[in-house]
Amino acid sequence: MANPELIGPYRPLERIGAGGMGTVYYCLHPDTGRPLAVKVLHAEHAQDPEHRKRFAREVTLLRKIEGPYLVPLVDAGPQAEQPWLATDYVAGNTLSQHVQAHGPLTGENLMTFAAATAHALACIHWAGVAHRDLKPSNVILAGDGPRVLDFGIAHQLDATAVTATRRPSPPPTRHR
Helix, strand or coil: CCCCCCECCECEEEEEEECCCEEEEEEECCCCCCEEEEEEECHHHHCCHHHHHHHHHHHHHHHHCCCCCECCEEEEECCCCCCEEEEECCCCEEHHHHHHHHCCCCHHHHHHHHHHHHHHHHHHHHCCEECCCCCHHHEEEECCEEEECCCCCCEECCHHHCCCCCCCCCCCCCCC
């Protein structure tokens, strides 16, 4: 299957992944050359209002979260004929790929990974979001730490379900 000509303003250079909801392409920002990962909703889902709503929710939730071990949203077209979103491109293997190739993380690598991933989850929860799909294939091992990604089934936390009487302080931006 050939790459699409354009996704929003981005020209796909390479297909880098696919899942149940969409396909992810490596693109360069047309003005800055910044490397991006652009996810486009599968064509068959683009015609389904429920899939479009779920994709739009992913974009909304990505706009709320930020932290050093997350992948920031750069741009999105959730209302486009074929909805898409663009994030920074993060080079590296997923945790799943790493474990298949090299075995499990151990020692200091495991401790650093666990602390950084916990920090990412704290940032996600502080923003009022539940990821709901944290698994080895949704964590990229970048050179400067892991990155939690794929918010396709994430949900806004129900404020009425929180028992605390005040919002906690945000997690610190650096843990090292």
